[in-house]
Amino acid sequence: MRVLGIDPGLTRCGVGVVDGTVGRPLTMVDVGVVRTxxxxxxxxxxxxxxKGLDAWIEEHRPDAVAVERVFARSDSSTIMGTAQASGIALVVAARRGLPIAMHTPSEVKAAVSGNGRADKAQVGAMVVRILRLTELPRPADAADALALAITHVWRGGAQARIDAAAAQAGPRRTSYPVRTR
Amino acid sequence: MRVLGIDPGLTRCGVGVVDGTVGRPLTMVDVGVVRTxxxxxxxxxxxxxxKGLDAWIEEHRPDAVAVERVFARSDSSTIMGTAQASGIALVVAARRGLPIAMHTPSEVKAAVSGNGRADKAQVGAMVVRILRLTELPRPADAADALALAITHVWRGGAQARIDAAAAQAGPRRTSYPVRTR
Known part of the structure; x- marks a missing residue:
């Protein structure tokens, strides 16, 4: 499964592509930022x-796209631009019919480090370890996009196993697909 | 000059098309909402x-697009969706190379009613009068889009006159184009 993680932002939109399945080592395919x-x-x-996100999808052909879920916070002057950029990311993926998931920052922290309140450094260290990198990609937006993609592979994989078990158990499925877009 | 006004929203995106120039009666060409x-x-x-906004531009071929400027307000649960919708509106217009202006709600109120703190009813009554309608278009998002388009014709027209005067006066222009996108 190949996942494109997108950390939306108006000045720097982080993008990270990860290949993998649950239970096996993950691989970083590419990482970067779309800058404006x-x-x-x-x-x-x-x-x-x-255009930038379209080019990333065109080049890497992900099976799914994971976008950071943005919340309104009155303390942020950049929140409107971030929301607008996230809307663009969602449209670019949806136009191509790609499955889209949104994960909150604390879901990403919990998935990658085991702690929903982990700090940037802890999450970054885990991204380096999980993807067996020699150093953490910069800027932070790029690393965050990788963390999103990792989260999606792991959550998506777990969900796929639950769905498969439910399907074997009988026709009455109580679980929901992970495509929580 | 034909202006498409867009009042962005996720559930109802107001759209209104107005023809006119400063100093002459304005005409409503079409009004409605894109619903999801x-x-x-x-x-x-x-x-x-x-797709909805693209269809409106395709049909009415505006010379300019006016989008309501959205602000972060912690008291609104719909602000993120509104911001995302406004991002889509800006992209749809910019992709076609159309001039884009953003006007704040108080700029619209001031332009249409003479009072930046006018209430919905006052602004609505002025939209009906300015466009010589028999009644105010519903829902409110549609009427707001018309008010935006009116604002843009009038502000754009005034700015064009200032620019023309400055151009006659000499090569040193101190005014800025109204395209404040």
Missing amino acids: SAGLPIAERLVTIE | SAGLPIAERLVTIE
Whole structure:
């Protein structure tokens, strides 16, 4: 299973591609950021993000896309741009019919480090270990995108096993698909 | 000048098309809403908005697009969806190379009613008067989109006159184009 993780942002949109299945080592395929200049009109920045994410999907052909779920927080001046960028990410993936999942930051922390309140450094160290990298990719948005993709492989895999067990047990499924978009 | 006004929203995205120039009566060309069902995944809802807005532009060929500027307010549970929808609106217009302006709610109120703190009813009554309608279009999102389009015709027109005067006065222009996207 190949997952594209997207950490949405207007200035830096983190992107990370991970290959793998639950129970086997995961592999980093690619990582980076789609950048837009703060000096450009916001509409042009969003079009740049759209084109950038489209190019990542085109190149890596993921089986699923995991996008960080964005929450309204009054203490953030960048939240509107982040929300707009996340909307673009969702549309780019949905237009291609790709399964989309949204994971919250604490879900990602819990999946990767075992602690929903882990700090950046702990999560980063686990990303390096899980993907057997020599160093943590920079900037942080790129590393966060990898953590999202890892989370999705693991959660998606676990869910697939539950679904398979439920299907074997009989026609009455009580579990839900992980595609919680 | 033909302006498409867009009042972004995830459930109802208001759209209104107005023809006109400053100093002459304005005409409503069309008004409506792009609706999406709350039962659908958010990514599909955003794709529906994208297609809906694209169809409005395709049909009415506006010279410019005016989008309501969205602000982060912690008291709103729908603000993230509104921000995502506004991002889609900006991308749809920018992809076609259309000039885009964003106007705040108080700019719209001030332009249409002369009072930046006017209530919904006052603004609605002025939209009916300015466009010589028999009644206010419903829902409110549709009427708000018309108010945005009116605002843009008037602000754009005024700015065009200032630019023209500045151009006549000499090569040193101190004014900025109204395309504040």
